[in-house]
Amino acid sequence: MITRIPILDVRPQLEGGRYPVKAVDGERFRVQARVFGEGRAAIGAAAILTGPDGIDRPGVLLAQHENDVWSAEVSADQLGAWTFRIESWSNPYATWYRDAPIKIEAGVDIDLVLAEGAALLERANIDDPVFLQEYSIISDATKPPLDRLVAGLSVSPFFEADPLKDHLDSTASLPVFVDRQRALFGSWYEFFPRSEGARLTNDGRLITGTLRTAATRLEAVAAMGFDVVYLPPIHPIGTVNRKGRDNTLNAAEGDPGSPWAIGSADGGHDAIHPDLGTIDDFVAQARRFDLDVALDFALQCAPDHPWVRAHPEWFPTRIDGSIAFAENPPKKYQDIYPLDFDGDPDGLYTEIVRILRFWIGHGVNIFRVDNPHTKPLGLWERLIADIRGTNPEVIFLAEAFTVPAMMQALAMVGFHQSYTYITWREHKGETGRYLEEVARETSHFLRPNFFVNTPDILPRYLQSGDEAMFKSRAVLAATGSPTWGMYAGFELREHEPAGPDTEEYLHSEKYEIKVRDWDRADSLAPFITKLNESRRRHPALRQLRNLYVQGTSDDSVVCFSKRSGDDAVVVVVDLAPGAEKTVRLSVNPADIGLQWGMPFLLQDEMSGQATTADRVVISAEQPARIFGVVTP
Secondary structure, eight states, X not given: OOOSSOEEEEESOBGGGTBOEEEETTOEEEEXXXXXXXXXXXXXXEEEEEOTTSOBOOOEEOEEOGGGEEEEEEEOOSSEEEEEEEEEEEOHHHHXXXXXXXXXXXXXXXXXXXXXXXXXXXXXXXXXXXXXXXXXXXXXXXXOHHHHHHHHHHTHHHHHHSOOOEEEEEOOOEEEEEEOXXXXXXXXXXXXXXXXXXXXXXXXXXXXXXXXXXXTTHHHHHHTTOSEEEEOOOSOBOOTTOOOGGGOSSOOTTOOOOTTSBOBTTBSTTSOOTTTOOSHHHHHHHHHTTOEEEEEEOOOBOTTSHHHHHOGGGSOBOTTSOBOOEEETTEEETTOBOOOSSSSHHHHHHHHHHHHHHHHHTTOOEEEEESGGGSOHHHHHHHHHHHHHHOTTOEEEEEOOSOXXXXXXXXXXXXXXXXXXXXXXXXXXXXXXXXXXXXXXXXXXXXBEEESOBTTBOOGGGTTOOHHHHHHHHHHHHHHSSEEEEETTGGGTOOOBSSTTOOSBTTOTTTSOOOOOTTOTTOSHHHHHHHHHHHHHOGGGGOSTTEEEEEESSTTEEEEEEEETTEEEEEEEESXXXXXXXXXXXXXXXXXXXXXXXXXXXXXXXXXXXXXXXOEEEOSSOSEEEEEEEOO
């Protein structure tokens, strides 16, 4: 039955509270509902958060907006499972405060109105000298009516903090899970350990990199401002049907194979490739530089993985009895077997959990999950809940370039972050709409990780190698989302595609070891460093839900603002950089915390120079600009 002060359309929630919405420690997020009541009585509403300890935190009063929408920003200060609920009530003192001056000015029921006010103060039962003094005045019928009215009105601050509540009602509690801050904010750097420290000898022999040599690169990665170092699979690589360079079907002697073809006689998912060494020193070195270690978690096997012989029931078979290769017709991955999650679901699940806990025990606290959309959603819901129950610090990133419904479902069942479609947003309108979509429409459960490139994805617009385009896309990714990432080689503007109509890299590192010169004079590392410094300097860039697209006078230039407290940032990105141009911005002052008509300047993060919104210069040297908002 509907209540006296109805509470409808409570947000955020997922599927009626079946799944928790997401927040991180200290993150402010908006809760809202439509709250209304019959007649003219003043009403109130508040949000009540309950912590993992089962204790209610002090309520946060909701503010009323148009169309009976009430909202407030709340935050949680502890990791774990929280809930929130909305309370509503009729507010008798607020009703009296609004109506009493009108009635007394009109000479209507003066004594009765003041007596009713005195009764409300008495009901509040507040033991404060100031309050009691005013109560004595409004209760004294010998005092002039105006003095009594002023006394009753003057105690309103006491009632604002702790209102009287009639017809108090509450919604059911809705779940919120609070993660550590890295689930929201971080800069990811992906590299292949076998390439880091690899070198050619004078006689042309290739010396393979190891986890030990890769660890020597961590200082440079941290110096660029990255927080997470992400490793593709480091397990033994299958020899059966091993892929050769450029994804050829016949590997030549010395071809290392794809790391995603996991497993051989040397072991499976809980083993490290024998050429790489051990991971413990690598993790220890990463911690020295405050880097989290993320490991690829790919539930698939090479044909010579130990599971194939020990557990044939874990693999799908074709009509002729053979195990099916992984495929995406017409593509076939002859070096990979997918898993069958129906043959022995409990046995396979137990092994999967064991593997995850094995790597968690070695200091890995982030997993980038390969193709989770090709596995049952129920598996992830159960798995992430089990890991979260014992290791709430562990983060799962969904690598799922698939339909929106599946991407969102993966986020609902527990994935902390998701790859997104930002890579394929090239034009102003679609880019702006997508930025606002991930910032507000889905931000209560899907956290985007904006990768500018991956070993599988060399976007069309990067294939020219144009430095301005690389800078433009880096700024878009690093400021459009609080979490972004890049795959090694981006800073060297690696850009040769395998063909005219493909996003695959020529000489893909998936199938060979690369030797790079990180000291090249034209490296974008200094630019990336400044970009990550800006992200750390501005609280606004560490948030997701605060992005608003602003207007520009140029059809290829997108602009958006972000604000957190007193910190406001305006970002301008040319999606088709080239010749110098002057762009006029149309910035909504409210979005940057200002009143209409208030003057402000835009101070460039890279150069320190100030400009106005009427004259922002974009060029090949500065194809994207990050501005802090300053008031004269």
